Amino acid sequence: MTTGADRIDPALRAEALASLLIERGLVxxxxxDNFIKTYxxxxxxxxxxxxxxxxWTDPEYEERLLADGTAAIAEMGFKGxxxxxxxxxxxxxxxxxxVVCTLCSCYPWPVLGLxxxxxxxxxxxxxxVREPRAVLAxxxxxxxxDVEIRVVDSSSEVRYMVLPVRPAGAERLSEDExxxxxxxDAMVGVAEVAAP
Amino acid sequence: xxxxxxxxxxxxxxxxxxxxxPPRDNGELVFAxxxxxxxxxxxxxxxxAGLIExxxxxxxxxxxxxxxxxxxPSGRAGTHRQRQGAxxxxxxxxxxxxxxxxxxxxxx
Numbered sequence: 001m002t003t004g005a006d007r008i009d010p011a012l013r014a015e016a017l018a019s020l021l022i023e024r025g026l027v028x029x030x031x032x033d034n035f036i037k038t039y040x041x042x043x044x045x046x047x048x049x050x051x052x053x054x055x056w057t058d059p060e061y062e063e064r065l066l067a068d069g070t071a072a073i074a075e076m077g078f079k080g081x082x083x084x085x086x087x088x089x090x091x092x093x094x095x096x097x098x099v100v101c102t103l104c105s106c107y108p109w110p111v112l113g114l115x116x117x118x119x120x121x122x123x124x125x126x127x128x129v130r131e132p133r134a135v136l137a138x139x140x141x142x143x144x145x146d147v148e149i150r151v152v153d154s155s156s157e158v159r160y161m162v163l164p165v166r167p168a169g170a171e172r173l174s175e176d177e178x179x180x181x182x183x184x185d186a187m188v189g190v191a192e193v194a195a196p
Numbered sequence: 197x198x199x200x201x202x203x204x205x206x207x208x209x210x211x212x213x214x215x216x217x218p219p220r221d222n223g224e225l226v227f228a229x230x231x232x233x234x235x236x237x238x239x240x241x242x243x244x245a246g247l248i249e250x251x252x253x254x255x256x257x258x259x260x261x262x263x264x265x266x267x268x269p270s271g272r273a274g275t276h277r278q279r280q281g282a283x284x285x286x287x288x289x290x291x292x293x294x295x296x297x298x299x300x301x302x303x304x
Contacts, residue, residue: 010231010235011229011230011231013231014231014232014234014235014238015231015234017235017238018234018237018238021238021242026242026245026247027238027241027242027245027247028241031237031241031244031245032234032237032238032240032241033237035236035237035240035241036227036233036234036236036237039226039236040226040227040233044226081240081243081250103258103261103262104254104257104258104261106254113226114226114227114236117228122261122265156250156251156254
């Protein structure tokens with residue numbers, strides 16, 4: 001659609017759309033605010049970090065997580081939009097998964113929150129497919145030639161989350177302490193979890 | 197509930213260290229500008245009210261992104277959202293599905 005409205009500054013356009021839809025009773029401000037607040041405060045990579053820490057310490061949970069990500073994640077209480085079909089991929093010293101959404105910005109919201117700006121960037125979305133090793137190096141992750149890199153494309157059908165390799169030296173840490181080590185980037189696959 | 201100024205309050209972006217600091221997602225603001233949160237809340241509210249199907253929204257988003265990227269080969273996502281309205285030539289480009297081949301998905 002090409003209309004004059006497309007030329008309006010996005011802030012004005014968002015404001016105008018919201019005002020109009022609220023005025024007509026199609027949406028209400030409280031519902032909008034509630035969604036915004038939820039994703040600003042309650043849903044984020046700390047959820048995924050808890051899932052990872054549990055998988056690292058509970059082999060049966062890890063098995064369930066890899067078999068049915070959505071169900072095992074819901075078990076921890078993390079559900080909601082964009083979490084209907086989550087597939088968890090386990091990284092190993094030999095195989096490294098990295099996630100992209102080549103067409104837009106599909107992302108497993110219940111465990112990672114909303115995607116960072118680089119995840120939506122056209123350059124990340126195209127280059128990670130063509131030259132994953134170089135892009136990962138730019139993120140500071142140098143993988144040896146013996147490590148196989150698998151780039152996986154999230155979509156509305158399936159949203160991927162990476163189960164990173166548990167770092168050496170973390171054997172004695174509690175689940176909470178482990179969760180504190182896990183970063184968003186490690187669960188997207190552009191980083192590894194650093195040793196404590 | 198929001199602070200008195202709501203999301204339009206500039207303090208929302210400025211106070212990055214005090215107790216009222218904006219929530220951060222691994223060091224990055226979840227929403228880079230107030231209008232982003234407004235558009236996000238609006239899309240989810242419309243979906244919840246049954247007025248839009250999320251998949252329709254996603255397809256429309258993919259079309260917009262693809263058209264913009266076709267017209268701005270070295271563009272960045274940040275500028276996409278700011279410039280899409282100002283640049284009519286962004287429309288009518290090749291569909292982004294043709295522009296890139298998604299990688300094969302492994303069977304987990």
